[in-house]
Amino acid sequence: MKREIKLIETEDGSHSLYVPDLNETYHSFHGAYRESIHVFFLYGLDHWFTHHPHQQPVRVFEVGFGTGLNAWLALVWAEQNKLPLLYHTIEPFPVPEDIYTQLNYTSIDEDLSHFQGQFHRLHKAPWNQGGALTEYFNMKKDQATLEEVQLYPTDVVFFDAFAPSKQPELWSKELLKKVVDALNPGGVFVTYCAKGQLKRDLTNLGLHVETLPGPPGKKEMVRATKI
Template sequence: MSREVKIITTEDGSHSLYVPEINETYHSFHGAYRESVHVFMLYGLEAWYMRNPNKFPIRIFEVGFGTGLNAWLSLVWAEQYKVPVLYHTIEPFPLQEEVYKQLNYTEVDDSIYHYAPFFQVLHEAPWNKGDIVTEYFNMKKDEVTLEDATLYPSDVIFYDAFAPNKQPELWTKEMLAKAVDTLNPGGVLVTYCAKGQLKRDLKELGLQVETLPGPPGKKEMTRAWKV
């Protein structure tokens, strides 16, 4: 499946995508790159690793492959730390080649520019099967909705669906439970969303919920641990 998208430039100079069909963007207008680093790398993957420095491989599940930014940043992290990562991501609307080839994430930070070729490799990896991308990064992309997806045990969940008012079906307690049920003990779910209903649902699902400072332009975000 595919949908119409338009490339936009956010405040940190990095691209995002606008979806006219639902009047929504893939990332914050205040900075797509900064948002992903802050929410999913710093408060997600890094936070889990600080608690579990000797547990390998790290199993990440992402709701919404989208532009591939979170996956690419995770690959860069895995290569830099030399820590094996098994990455499972789902996306019912994969981007067309003419779109992802224009995205400029690999140009934002010169210090990791030598990992730039892997951004396209991630997009070109086959759907619905596992793929060894680098020595430390294996990925499985499934072209499927969360409702229909087959999930696997995970240590870190990047819950990066569109906002609840745009894609409410992905923020129901039932769908959250499907993701949360995959978490290993000590696992963490992290998302840019900070709505009260989300936090109440996560607490009712047995997680320890934290409200954390959000990325630039957003006051708060949510992180939840399975104990």
């Protein structure tokens, strides 16, 4: 499956992709790199680990592999913390090589530039198979939709789908329930989205929902915890 995409630069200098047929970008115009760090790591993985410092391996499920930015930052996190991380991600429309080789994430932070080779390895890893990419990072990429994929027990969910206004089916209560059911007790669901309907649905599914400060350019985001 292919989708027309165009490379763009966001306000923090990091790249994102624009999808003309959806009139949507993969990340915030205000900064792709900053958005990922803020939403999925500061308020997601880092938060979860603060409350579960001895639980290993860490299990992450991502909705939307996309550019590979979140997966790459998770690999860096695992290697820097020397903690085993099992990363499961889905993407029905893989980004082609001529696009992902232009993405500049590995040059945004000089301290992480030595992880550049791992970024390309993430994209080149076979679809629908699992395996170790580094000593601490094990990943499975499924070329599948959220409706199709089989989920595994999960500690942290990176819900990074396109906005509800663009792909409302991905934010349906039925699919949210599928994701929530896979969350382990104490697990967290994080997303850049702060729509009222999303918060009501997550609350109705039994999660403790928090509205938190959003990344640059966005007022709010959501974190929900499974009690």
